[in-house]
Amino acid sequence: MPENNRNTNLPAGDDTGLLDRALALCEAVVEETASSPAARERLFSELDEILDRAGEDLIESILAHGRFIAIRERVHDVRAEYEYQRETVVAENMIRAKSDAAAQEFRSRDWYDKAVDFESKALAPWNPKRLVFVGAGPFPTTPFNYMNHNPDSTVVCLEKSGDAAALSREVAKILGFGRLEIITADAHTYDAYDDFDCVMVGLVVGTSARDKSRIVDHFLGAVPENSVLTFRTAVGPGRVIYPSVDLAQLEGLDYRIMPDPPHKSFTMILVDRGAAKRGRT
Ligand SMILES: C[S@@+](CC[C@H](N)C(=O)[O-])C[C@H]1O[C@@H](n2cnc3c(N)ncnc32)[C@H](O)[C@@H]1O
DSSP states (O other): OOOOTTTTTOOOOOHHHHHHHHHHHHHHSSSSGGSSHHHHHHHHHHHHHHEEEOOOOHHHHHHHHHHHHHHHHHHHHHHHHHHHHHHHHHHHHHHHTTHHHHHHHHHTHHHHHHHHHHHHHGGGGOSEEEEEEEEEEESOOHHHHHHHHTTTTTEEESSSSSHHHHHHHHHHHTTOOTTOOOEEEETOOOOOOTOSSEEEOTTTOOSSHHHHHHHHHHHHHOOOOTTEEEEEEOGGGGGGGGGOOGGGGTSSOOOOOSOOTOOOEEEEEEETTHHHHHHHO
């Protein structure tokens, strides 16, 4: 007998019940009344649990359902706000305690670690030495993990929120990443990427389809052709809570979508426009 879904108490195989529950959770999380960090943590923890266990049919049923389509972009927006809120809580707790304890308890720590391990392996053939991660947040887990995975590389953070940049600077000191560089700027307008051999665009930089499309166009124009450009994009169950890059925008370019991400809900698109010039195929 498959194990019941701990949070919803619905038998794991009961897709109809899980579909209804997932739709109800998506509708609840976009309600103004549920905007507190605690309410969002409770609702998203349960939704993440369902999505983590869901088969492809259930995911496609959620994505195709009129109740979800009506609120999809709002769910992606709220998810980005929630990620910002919970990272702010982790960062403030670390700074108050002058310890990394809160980082150890961070619910997505293992998930980010898997993601960076996966992405580092994908980038190894390019061996980037100076990377910038766009959309680093108050708790820049990805840049920290990258520096752990690639000690001879420098990772710079780009973040639009001054508050987040200030928090991340303090957190970096506590975690021993005192040399972390942080640029406070909006990715829509920032274009000084000549110094980097790899530019990585975070998952929630551009949450609506229109905004994601603007972001992709901006980076294709602003990043030097000889730098590797990567975009995190939602895949599989992640498409319920995160935005995806429209592949039509990359048509004609040398890009690859990294298959089978261990963290399941997003993967990395790697764009190498310099390949032809360097005789790399
Ligand atoms: C919450 S963090 C999540 C990333 C996570 N900390 C990591 O290391 O992978 C996402 C951050 O992206 C930032 N962001 C979103 N859109 C942006 C933009 N257009 N320019 C710069 N930063 C942006 C948000 O302010 C937020 O702090």
